[in-house]
Amino acid sequence: MDEEKRWAIFTFCSSLIITLTIMVIAVFAPLYVQILGGIIGSISVVAWIYGMFQGDYRRLRFSLGLIASLFVLSLLDQIWTRTIANKFPIQLLGFLLILFNVETMALATSHRKLHLNQYLSRGQDLARASWKIIWSKIAALGILFSGCYLLTISTIYIGLSVYPLAPVMGDTSIYLIAVFVILALFITLKEGSPNDHEVNRDLGRG
């Protein structure tokens, strides 16, 4: 299949996910968010498709920025109207879809230049390898994000079901402390590696 056709299919698929993201964010939102979603959504889908074809990082980022602002607007409305608990599963899905689109954008920008710049015959191997990377990574990310979604929802609902038995589980601060501990532990593990100085020097960071 022609390279451009393959890229068009990839663009089409990613545009569908972008549209789905906008729909998920706007579906239970108030009317004004839905209207805004319609306007912002159409702009961002057009910008996304154009950015995908050009491998233009700025257009893709602009498109995602619009969707993220729609998400924030919807979230603020939920905080204001105290409906965040009711809409949490769908709102979380919207959030993870945005993150998934961020990954698609990263893939598209790093690989598009490769497809636009096929130079010598051996570049065909490179293009084939690139498609393999793109599709396998999309699949892996799909599984990863779905897993994250299911785990988060399960954690929340398990926490809520345990709440009547152990009321302390309903306290937000417990979750916050847990999250802080995880992230702090995580940063310590990553930054404390004995080879870090060598690696940073190799990457030109002092």
Add this chain to the structure above:
Amino acid sequence: MAFTKKGLGYLSIAYCFVAIAIAFREFYLAAYVIPIGLLFLISNSLTSVDLSGLKIERKLHPSRTFGGDPIDVTIKVTNVTGRDLKDIEVEDIVPLPLISEGGLNSVPLSLLREEALEWTYRISPAKRGHYTVGPTLIRHTDILGFYEKGIRRVEQNSFTVLPTIEKIGTLDLKAKRIGAWAGQVPSRRVGVGTEFYELRLYNPGDELQRINWKASARTGRLVTNEYESEHVTDVLIIVDTTEDVASSMFEFDLTEFQLTLAGSLSSQLLLQGNRVGLTIYGAVRAWVDLAFGKRQLIRILENLAMVKTGPALLPMSYAVESVALALMPAKSLMVFISPLLNEDTVNVISSLAEKGYAIICFTSTLGEVKGIEPRALAVRLLSAQRRANAIRVNSVATLVEFAPDVSLKSQLRRQTRIG
């Protein structure tokens, strides 16, 4: 491992959610941190790679080129780490003066065990010189690109961009000193050649085709033609690059023009079988001994590629004259290529001519700039200075003036015999 901007961005989002959750006392907002934390944990646990077994080779083709011609850089990456590699990026560092013409120097890759991948990108050096490509940087990120690990591989490869040369056609040289081998320089002696030299009486054994029948009929005795023997000669090309004349002042690059002329002359003189040497005098000084052949041309062109304009540390009378006197046989031919803006050059030419060397001086005309603005006045001043020096040189040597905007071949064709 170090956090990428993306990783820091995700962390910032997590902390924003935490801050808003605290501010609004909203449990569900804090829950948004859970998937981010999970993404970090999973992405981190899936990443453990030793890049030391990754084999990278770089080939440059050709390793030597003429100005403007592109160079193909081929990178071959082989995974001999013993495990599959995902999410690596191989970037070959291309220094700034080199322009990418096609392909990519940075490629995202995933390689299976023992898999090899090869690709080529093309770079185009803007002008002559010595360039280096590399080193190659391998970056590895986790599946989500939160952390980055990098190592440097493959040392730099260098290549030389030689100055452009033109085909200038056969040079009809005169020389006071000739070599032992047959060539194309007339020797003022009777021998094997193409130029008529004199007539003499026929001797038994002379070739019949050399009999001059018209002269024989006039004199009534058999007369044969004698020809002037042609030999090779020794030529030392001296390139004066001391004058760092801004090319912006003229509509051409004076130094590049001089180097093209030096390269073209060397190529043609060597092609005609002569021994050619080179001296570069300027910010970079170089000396190439007299020698024959194609390898000598490459040596000369490689030295010309390194030229940098600017004042020399040593005076020309020492750096060029005394060395030339010591190494060049008497009466040899010396070719000066100079803008003749410096009086020292004129003094050295006069001194060498006095010592019996045959001198040819190639100099570029600077063109005319009309108007009274400072640039025009400066060009006129330089032109006047060059003209005055050229008149002095013309009295002791053969002066060949060139217009840089006309092809060398057509200008040299006008010079019937040089030297």
